Amino acid sequence: MTHTDGRPGGAPAPSRDELGDAVWTIPNALSALRLLGVPLFLWLLLGPQADGWAVVVLMVSGATDWLDGKLARALGQSSKLGALLDPAADRLYIVATLVAFVIRDVVPFWVVALLVGREVVLAVVLLVLRAYGWPPLQVHYLGKAATFLLLYAFPLLLLADGVGPLAAVVAPVGYALTVWGTALYLLAAVLYVVQAAGLVRQSRAEARVQR
Template identity: 40%
Template structure:
């Protein structure tokens, strides 16, 4: 991945460039285009195909970050596209799982509200000349838990057996913990953003 929020070795990444068309950006765009397809497949319970596409999406997420850092193709556009792809995958898949009656709808509201708040915060910070906030470990952990738990929930819906029942409970617990960490990191980002805006206002 190409952003501080989704990369574990950001401090070793090259300086982002003001370029639009790079291989990592093209991969990120393709990931975004596949997300509605995944959501429709999940909602219609084509679970095996959707799991394959989620796996491909997750793999491409690591590939674009590797290419960006290895071949010095880190871009400012990529820093925007990459988290958008991650959040769209989480949000759209949760919507699909709601339609498939695998997850409760209130979970969509909780996750969607967090992303809405973060989107507003990013827009406000951009007005003050700030880019993405430095990542917090809780944010990376929460996102990772959700990205792992969602395929596990889909897999757990294959059969009504004791094993898959246990897998469903474990995956659901991981989703809940992921949401808690997701929001905890969101609150930290809000405090960081408010601090930056306050300092910016005081210096003006």
């Protein structure tokens, strides 16, 4: 499944095999910074319940998510490590936010069940691919779009959990982004599963030919 990464002309994004092995790069440092923000974000939500600062952490995470991809392309620093860290940070923020939101009763349980179930299915898919000798699938643009929507929806849901006119204004926007983001997130998972199934069939066909 070929897809683009937003480069001019719709050029296909490079596969992981074409990426460099560099570790100490600016994009990787930004991804690591995002990962370090996950426990801070959870503590802010569940400890002092400093929702304002938690929103700031999410905003910084979203900004660095956009920036590390731009810098990787602009500086020629795309790497295999970065291709792993970036989606890992996205998923950790989403799962951490969902756990905190369930504990604080901010979002319905069905939303959490769908999104966490999606991660479980993709984890199984990853194990199957590894068993057949395939690397993890490259992040699909639909998955990135879904993550973008959810990372914007979550701060709005936090604000909607409060009181006053601001909560009333942001609540419908936050819930709409949550529904759209969840739908795209599940659709991206379906595409990942379809792509993985194709790779497994290819491996089995090659194995039969070699017999």
